[in-house]
Amino acid sequence: MAVLAGCRIFSQAFRSQANSLDGVGRLQDAVNHALANKIQYVRSAAHGGTRQYSSDSKSGDDLIVRYLDDEDSGIVVFGLNRPKAKNAISKNLVNMMADAVESVKKNNKVRSVIVCSMVPGIFCAGADLKERAKMHQSEVGPFVSKARALISELGNLPMPTIAAIDGAALGGGLEMALACDIRVAAHSAKMGLTETKLGIIPGAGGTQRLPRAIGVALAKELIFAARAVDGAEARSLGLVSHAVEQNKSGDAAYLRALDLAREFNPQGPIAIRMAKLAINQGMEVDLKTGLAIEEACYSQVIPTKDRLEGLAAFKEKRPPRFKGE
Known part of the structure; x- marks a missing residue:
């Protein structure tokens, strides 16, 4: 029951993540498939700079939201x-x-x-x-x-x-x-x-x-x-x-x-989002379910262009240019 509850929590969170990422495809089906396989296994096994902004809000606003630019873009x-x-x-x-x-x-x-x-x-x-x-x-x-x-x-x-x-x-x-x-x-x-x-x-x-x-x-x-x-x-x-x-x-x-x-900022944005999701959801469940969550998240970075760019950059000894795709 703990495994199923944990996976329901993860699936709900992942659905939100999937809707927010471009170029990753239909994540939910892949996650459900990966989790289903892993759940079966678990069951059988266990039973310094200055503030520079690209935009300003009115000085009277209770909240000022600013998007940094140039090298701090993002x-x-x-x-x-x-x-x-x-x-x-x-x-x-x-x-x-x-x-x-x-x-x-x-x-x-x-x-x-x-x-x-x-x-x-x-x-x-x-x-x-x-x-x-x-x-x-x-x-x-x-x-x-x-x-x-x-x-x-x-x-x-x-x-x-x-x-x-x-x-x-x-x-x-x-x-x-x-x-x-x-x-x-x-x-x-x-x-x-x-x-x-x-x-x-x-x-x-x-x-x-x-x-x-x-x-x-x-x-x-x-x-x-x-x-x-x-x-x-x-x-x-x-x-x-x-x-x-x-x-x-x-x-x-x-x-x-x-x-x-x-x-x-320079790291793969999809990878960071998937890492955050895996950590946050994994901390709320038992270890074996957490490992299933990690595997499902890892599976989502495999088909991305960012992963191929990371490998190419490593081979060519240059900084990677990730696009979140």
């Missing part, structure tokens, strides 16, 4: 931009982020997404409590559900996502960062799921993603105590992958995230 930046509200998550910000996520999800030219802040000293202070206080009790549940769905969609983007935490990331702000594949923080940044101070619990995935990131006992301790940690401690806990000294312009974490995105 990198998209989601810039949280609510300075008066410390980037608190409002109805408008949720709507704007949902549109941005949907847009890049369908764009095969996007290689990676960086979520950062345009406001010095803050990443995201969590829910907009002033707006929340004006909501009728009947509005709170649907709004939290919409915010939770947004963060899940961010986590389900097919390309790598990096959270650049140059300031405080509290409550829903940290939950947003936790949905990203990789987190980079400045040493001076503060991070925590502090909802129990308000008599509530993390409601946008924090109780699930934080334990998966740092372990159950430590996650319970931080949530029960509503404790915030700085970037250095977050690195020691495994909450972030990299912690860097803040610079004078206050964007050291962003610049480190940009360096990471630049490392990802």
